[in-house]
Amino acid sequence: METSRFGFSFDSVKITGVRVLASHGVFAEERERCVPFIADVEALIDARCAASGDEVAKTVSYADLADDAESVLSSGAVNLIETLAERIAQKVLARGALAVEVTVHKPEAPVRQEFADAAVTIRRDGPLLASGTIRHVVIGLGANLGDPVQTLNWAMEEIRRLPVHVTGVSQFVQTTPVLAPGQAAQPNYVNAVLTLDTALAPLELLAKLQEIEVRGGRVRHEHWGARYLDLDIETIEGVRSDYERLTLPHPRADERLFVLEPWAEIEPEAYLAGEPISELIDGLAPAVAPVTAPATGEAGA
Numbered sequence: 001m002e003t004s005r006f007g008f009s010f011d012s013v014k015i016t017g018v019r020v021l022a023s024h025g026v027f028a029e030e031r032e033r034c035v036p037f038i039a040d041v042e043a044l045i046d047a048r049c050a051a052s053g054d055e056v057a058k059t060v061s062y063a064d065l066a067d068d069a070e071s072v073l074s075s076g077a078v079n080l081i082e083t084l085a086e087r088i089a090q091k092v093l094a095r096g097a098l099a100v101e102v103t104v105h106k107p108e109a110p111v112r113q114e115f116a117d118a119a120v121t122i123r124r125d126g127p128l129l130a131s132g133t134i135r136h137v138v139i140g141l142g143a144n145l146g147d148p149v150q151t152l153n154w155a156m157e158e159i160r161r162l163p164v165h166v167t168g169v170s171q172f173v174q175t176t177p178v179l180a181p182g183q184a185a186q187p188n189y190v191n192a193v194l195t196l197d198t199a200l201a202p203l204e205l206l207a208k209l210q211e212i213e214v215r216g217g218r219v220r221h222e223h224w225g226a227r228y229l230d231l232d233i234e235t236i237e238g239v240r241s242d243y244e245r246l247t248l249p250h251p252r253a254d255e256r257l258f259v260l261e262p263w264a265e266i267e268p269e270a271y272l273a274g275e276p277i278s279e280l281i282d283g284l285a286p287a288v289a290p291v292t293a294p295a296t297g298e299a300g301a
């Protein structure tokens, strides 16, 4: 699979030759006897994330692929091997695979000629790789080095050049840095939120935003370190993800006034993971350093 457009290459885990005797088939006589059905299943994953912590929970186990293939092949008879392949693919995607390829073989298919195998192969993308559906996206922008107002204006222009339709831009606000315990003081941030609609696949949008961050001077050295530009995807409509490279909604969006307040300015009725953002803001206000002042030079909608 062509994955360079996502800024990193994917890995895969696979199991081949999972064999079950069953009676799937279009013809009535096929329902009266069992023949072998064999599945090969390959799941696209990010092995780096799993390998760095040596954690099976961060990958898809080949044993799970075998279970999914076996359970579909051995349950109620269906007409088509396409149906079997589709059902296996959907089970594997539900385990968090980025994409999946499934081949179902039926080497004893009712074919008059001498033949070696009959098979169907399908490929299906999971939600992070699926493009073509227009989704609403909320992006948080921040900067506290250089000329943050100029950088955020520049970044918004760069975002507008992507295949996206920008639907809203908040005021720029100056905010007190939210720091990790013990972290050295930093200059104030300028934050803003931009909303857009796009048919880009979520991981493709992330790659394009990271490329803008790099061109905007972003260097990753310290967790929550001062930065020339930070672009976070806060939510993508209809997509939830635990994947380390793109967690959705952003795991800290619900506790960040510097995200929620500018967002509420342009979409006061919005929800984040089922919660009205207005209520999240009310819950946070006493505990979190407030937005301090509007920053000049806001982009405007």
Ligand SMILES: Nc1ncnc2c1ncn2[C@@H]1O[C@H](COP(=O)(O)OP(=O)(O)OP(=O)(O)O)[C@@H](O)[C@H]1O
Residues within 6 Å of the ligand: 220, 222, 223, 224, 225, 230, 231, 232, 233, 234, 243, 244, 245, 246, 247, 248, 249, 250, 251, 252
């Ligand atoms: N929703 C998301 N938006 C942007 N990046 C994300 C998201 N989920 C996971 N990431 C990953 O987070 C990694 C670290 O991002 P970054 O360096 O911007 O973190 P940070 O700004 O220091 O902290 P924070 O994520 O709390 O804002 C990136 O490599 C990116 O792949």
Ligand SMILES: Nc1nc2c(c(=O)[nH]1)N=C(CO)CN2
Residues within 6 Å of the ligand: 141, 142, 143, 175, 176, 177, 178, 179, 189, 191, 224, 225, 230, 258
């Ligand atoms: N006020 C404010 N504080 C932060 C911000 C930010 O954008 N604004 N970003 C951080 C890491 O992304 C950490 N702390």
